[in-house]
Amino acid sequence: MNHRVELIPIFEDNYVFALINEQGHVVLVDPGESTPVEKFLEHNDYDICGILLTHHHNDHIGGVLELVKTFPAPIYAPLKNKTQIPFADHYVKDGDEFSISDMNFKVMELPGHTLGHVAFWNPDKKWLFSGDVLFGLGCGRLFEGTFEQMFESLQKIKALPNETLIYCTHEYTEMNLQFCKMLGNFDDSPITGDDENLELYENELVNKRSLDLPSVPLKLFVEKKVNPFLLASTVKQFSALRELRNKQ
Numbered sequence: 448m449n450h451r452v453e454l455i456p457i458f459e460d461n462y463v464f465a466l467i468n469e470q471g472h473v474v475l476v477d478p479g480e481s482t483p484v485e486k487f488l489e490h491n492d493y494d495i496c497g498i499l500l501t502h503h504h505n506d507h508i509g510g511v512l513e514l515v516k517t518f519p520a521p522i523y524a525p526l527k528n529k530t531q532i533p534f535a536d537h538y539v540k541d542g543d544e545f546s547i548s549d550m551n552f553k554v555m556e557l558p559g560h561t562l563g564h565v566a567f568w569n570p571d572k573k574w575l576f577s578g579d580v581l582f583g584l585g586c587g588r589l590f591e592g593t594f595e596q597m598f599e600s601l602q603k604i605k606a607l608p609n610e611t612l613i614y615c616t617h618e619y620t621e622m623n624l625q626f627c628k629m630l631g632n633f634d635d636s637p638i639t640g641d642d643e644n645l646e647l648y649e650n651e652l653v654n655k656r657s658l659d660l661p662s663v664p665l666k667l668f669v670e671k672k673v674n675p676f677l678l679a680s681t682v683k684q685f686s687a688l689r690e691l692r693n694k695q
């Protein structure tokens with residue numbers, strides 16, 4: 448299957464993802480702003496076939512209503528966010544499977560950042576569109592959920608195949624790298640990082656960012672080695688890390 452993903456930068460550090468197939472059919476993920484996405488669609492003469500929303504925060508859904516005026520397409524949103532996202536056409540829950548054109552998705556509920564948060568798993572390419580759950584060397588803030596919920600959500604991501612690519616919404620990796628380095632200097636750090644792998648990660652990250660390339664998608668097998676929030680093996684360890692990160 449000749450599918451690919453393009454990143455459309457919006458706001459300060461968000462990405463909208465456009466999955467595109469051979470026929471030029473496009474599925475958009477989390478269009479928080481309409482103008483850059485409209486430009487992208489017009490410039491490429493693509494046919495938008497669906498819009499996937501991971502959660503109700505405005506930087507993920509804010510562009511949808513404007514977009515569908517010009518590019519009508521079915522909207523998929525979490526069932527648990529029906530009140531906050533009343534304009535969706537399809538409400539999805541954990542384990543639901545659906546296809547748009549020849550692109551297949553399975554829904555994973557990953558509460559923590561928000562209670563209704565979902566991710567969309569593409570089993571053919573092993574791509575996860577994960578919103579604000581996992582970030583490069585970091586994880587999302589807990590606005591609605593508990594430490595336990597977020598920890599469990601991260602365990603679900605960890606259980607995906609090693610070759611999984613994570614399409615997370617924010618370009619936070621460089622900022623999170625500073626946190627990881629700081630952790631390494633703490634005697635009582637909740638996690639002892641792997642310095643060698645972190646150094647390799649930093650080299651690749653610096654190279655990419657100096658060329659203005661995104662750090663997304665993340666490689667799951669790499670994050671599993673260096674992301675302290677994935678290395679945390681207990682809820683207690685995870686909570687300590689998240690609290691420390693909140694103070695940064």
Ligand SMILES: [Fe+2]
Pocket residue numbers: 502504560579
């Ligand atoms: Fe969010």
